[in-house]
Amino acid sequence: MPALMPTTLTARVVWLGYQPVPVEKLVITSVPLQEMRLTFAGFEGEVHAGLTRPSCSRVTKQHPKGTEIRNVRQLAVVSAEEMAEVAADMGLAAMDYAWVGASLVVEGIPDFTHLPPSSRLQGPDGVTMVVDMENLPCQEPAVTIDKALPGLGKGFKAAARDKRGVTAWVEREGVLRLGDVLTLHVPAQRAWKG
Secondary structure, three states, X not given: OOOEEEEEEEXXXXXXXXXXXXXXXXXXXXXXXXXXXXXXXEOOOOOOOOOEEEOOHHHOOOOOOOOEEEOXXXXXXXXXXXXXXXXXXXXXXXXXXXXXXXXXXEEOOXXXXXXXXXXXXXXXXXXXXXXXXXXXXXXXXXXHHHHHOOOXXXXXXXXXXXXXXXXXXXXXXXXXXXXXXXXEEEEOOOOOOO
16 A cells, blocks of 8 residues: 555745855855756765764754754755745845755645655656755855845845745655646645644
8 A cells, every 4th residue: 555645736946046055154055056966865965965063953852963864954055935925025126046945846735844754756757856844044145145135134034934944855766847837745644633
């Protein structure tokens, strides 16, 4: 019995990019791409690529900071619709996806940031990314935005709450291209009642 079910929801790839250095180092942090060849380690040259990574503040309740762990945050995936809402809340005409360190920007899936963990986004050639979890808003994009638009970055963290997208890792290698349509697959289970 399949554990993952394809949905009728799809997302179109509207922006691809990679972050060659940590987000706080440059004004424009992600470099736009026409296509992205993904391996099991993510995108070569991306600051978040690799099969493993040192643990960060997001998982210090499980692992002391700097502990080598499996890398499940190879990609930062955001929704064009949600980023438009963030920009509007900040008083910006539009959000430059490079400012937020995005790897992949998609449009077409509602409430994208709250996709169930372990959902899959599968591309035309079979390339598959697994959603790890919500990418909580942090200060680094605020610093980058403030370098580009002095005084406006401080509003990012509050505006991006519940709209920051997800982190993901590569389950099946392949190539993503601008305009590709990704199919959403979700776990075949009821919601947790914890």
